[in-house]
Amino acid sequence: MFKVPEHQVAGHHASDGKLGPxxxxxxxxxxxxxxxxxxxxxxxxxxxxxxxxxxxxxxxxxxxxxxxxxxxxxxxxxxxxxxxxxxDIVSGRINPSIMDVKIGSRTWYPGASDEYIKKCFEKDGKTTSVSLGFRISGFQLYEGKESGFWKPGRNDVQSFTVDDVRSVLRRFVSSSSSTGNKKPDCSAAILEQLLELKAWFEDQTIYHFHSCSLLILLDKESVLKGSTPAVEIKLIDFAHVLEGKGVIDHNFLGGLCSLIKFVSDVLSDSKESSITANVESEKPHDCTSNGNCV
Amino acid sequence: MFKVPEHQVAGHHASDGKLGPxxxxxxxxxxxxxxxxxxxxxxxxxxxxxxxxxxxxxxxxxxxxxxxxxxxxxxxxxxxxxxxxxxDIVSGRINPSIMDVKIGSRTWYPGASDEYIKKCFEKDGKTTSVSLGFRISGFQLYEGKESGFWKPGRNDVQSFTVDDVRSVLRRFVSSSSSTGNKKPDCSAAILEQLLELKAWFEDQTIYHFHSCSLLILLDKESVLKGSTPAVEIKLIDFAHVLEGKGVIDHNFLGGLCSLIKFVSDVLSDSKESSITANVESEKPHDCTSNGNCV
Incomplete structure (x- = not known):
């Protein structure tokens, strides 16, 4: 009945005798x-x-x-x-592309031990957390029948530079763009959902999410079957959530805004190039805020 | 011809033989x-x-x-x-209230010396920078003919807790509220200008402003004379501005959003209480985005 998850891209794995989900x-x-x-x-x-x-x-x-x-x-x-x-967020998915993005330029939380703060502080500086306000913790990207999944090793992901992150995000977000109008273009749905989340973070002072991840899940195959939304955004990993006490989670919000700017740049670039290349082509598919592509 | 500024609330002072502006x-x-x-x-x-x-x-x-x-x-x-x-931002002002807010939960910049980073890191944790995303560096608040200016000492300001900052900001922002409809209520203009600045920071990837201050200047007296805007927001202190290199200044933006939330809370609380207390009273003065009160 129980099995090891097939599509886990970060975190502890239930393999080699280790405790995992x-x-x-x-x-x-x-x-x-x-x-x-x-x-x-x-x-x-x-x-x-x-x-x-x-x-x-x-x-x-x-x-x-x-x-x-x-x-x-x-x-x-x-x-x-x-x-x-x-x-189980990927339950029922066929070939889900998943990206785990740890949000915040600072992953340590006030009140943690000096040792823990030092460890996080050093890792935040070595990865893109300090520079970008977020870092990619892992991902898998479905590239089609022939290529299958692109899933880099954990160490490779952890040594991503700002430019690596930019190009990986571009490739990931654009992967759902339409090819010959056969497949739905859902990059706009990613942006729309991130903006909805941002609006809440600008106002909510209940929780501060330290070292929490944002999962972006893309799955065109499921959409073609009409069963589930093509884009899902989920927050996970809440071991270090503290009370907000009337203050917004500016550390999370800043990182989220930085991620949004990247996704938004991908989108405006692709719009520009599609206008240039395809002036006469059909209207592209639109995406609704619930992630369904029409 | 040259003189020591009368209304400086933070930074190096030209007094006691020190070098100042x-x-x-x-x-x-x-x-x-x-x-x-x-x-x-x-x-x-x-x-x-x-x-x-x-x-x-x-x-x-x-x-x-x-x-x-x-x-x-x-x-x-x-x-x-x-x-x-x-x-000279306060030139021509009569009794300006001024607040210097250092924006960002982190005041050190990537590439600084270990010693500098350590010094900033410790001060950010001791002040409200880490918890609020900003700290008050100094202020003076004009309270009227009898009380004159309220200007706390530098050490007192530096030891402000989150609750101190909340109450000081409330007192500062509300100080421009109308009393018997005789004086203009310009707290809405502060919010409007901060939101305009925020919109730029959500998009601009040119500059990263480390350890930069946002000055809020209020001056009702000048407005009554019709000469200058009652509210001015200015950024100052640019010794640690780095190139953005295509990334937004998420550290500044997060802190700015946190400040905006505080100001916005003051405003909505005062609206609520004025609705409760003054249902039959006149329409309050409105503020335009250029800081003039009408």
Missing amino acids: LVDDLGRFYKPLQSDGRGSKELAFYETFSSDTRVPDHIRRFFPVFYGRQLLEASNGSGKCLHLVLQ | LVDDLGRFYKPLQSDGRGSKELAFYETFSSDTRVPDHIRRFFPVFYGRQLLEASNGSGKCLHLVLQ
Whole structure:
């Protein structure tokens, strides 16, 4: 019944005897509680968040559904272990392209140990977190029947420069663009959803999301079958969420705005080139805010 | 002809034999070039910026006018010294309230020395920079004929907590609210100008403003005389501006959004209370985006 997730692009993997997440056939994702109190903090976040009436419904869709907690045989066979039961975001997807973007120029949180702050501070400077306000933690990009998935190694991703990130994002976001008008162009839907999330972050002072990731999920195949939205944006990894106490999450918001600017640049460049190249061509497919392409 | 500025709220003062800025009667502000290469970097910024055609006119008004450089007898009598010649923002003002807000949760810049980064990092954590995305560096608030100016000491300002900043900002922003409809209410103009600046920062990838300050200047007296706008927002201190290289200034933008949220909260609270208290009263004064109150 339980198996190792097929499309995980970052985080702890259930392989080589390590403790990792599991999925089932019913669309649920089982995340073992991490050690060092991280797991219990993430559980506490999901429990608070899922009943927090201050979070509007149109924002709730950016978070995985939380089904509760469950004792489960650990993926490494080390015995029973408490798991978060979450929505499996890629359940039912055929060839999903997924990118995990860790948001914020600073991944440490006030009140953490000096050792933890130092570790994060150094990694933020070595990766693009300080320069860009975000870093890519991992991705897989479906390039078609022949090429299959492009999924670089973890170390390669971690050594991405600003220019690498720019070109990878460009390739990722443009991958959903229409080819001969056969496939839907959904890069505008990515932008639209990110802007919706941004509007909330400009106002919400409830939570500060430290070291949290934004998942971008693209899946043209599913759309052609008409079953699910082609674009989904989800926030994940809430081990270091603190109370906002009346202050906006400026660290998350700044990084999100930087990501938005990149995606928006890709879009305006592609519009320009399509105008130049295709003045006489058909109107391109539009995307609606729920990620369905029409 | 030259004198020590009357209304300086932060930065180096020309007093006690120290090197500081001077003003003249023609509305010019003379800032001596700081040591450690800071002065020459700031001069280079002003020279580049003043001829940068990528900066739109409606944004240029958020920067002091740059008139060039000039060799001048230093304020401490130590001989001739190169000065930046800038617009004196408070020239002609009667009783200006001024607040200096250093924007950004991080005041150090990539490429600085380890020692400098460490110094900034520690100060950012001790002040509200990390928690709020900005800190108040100094202010003076004109409270009326009897009370005169409220201008706390530098050490007091530097030890402000988040709650101190909230209450000081509230008092500052509300100080321009109308009393019996005799005086103009210009808190909306502050917000409007900050939002205009924000829109530029969401898009501009030319400059990254590290350790830069945003001055908020309020002056009701001048408005009653009809001479100058009651609200002016100016960016100052450009010793650590780096090239943006196609990336937005997410550190500045995040802090600016946090400040905007505070100001916007003050405004919505005061609207609520005025609706409750004054349902039958006259329509309040409106503010236009150029800071004039009508």
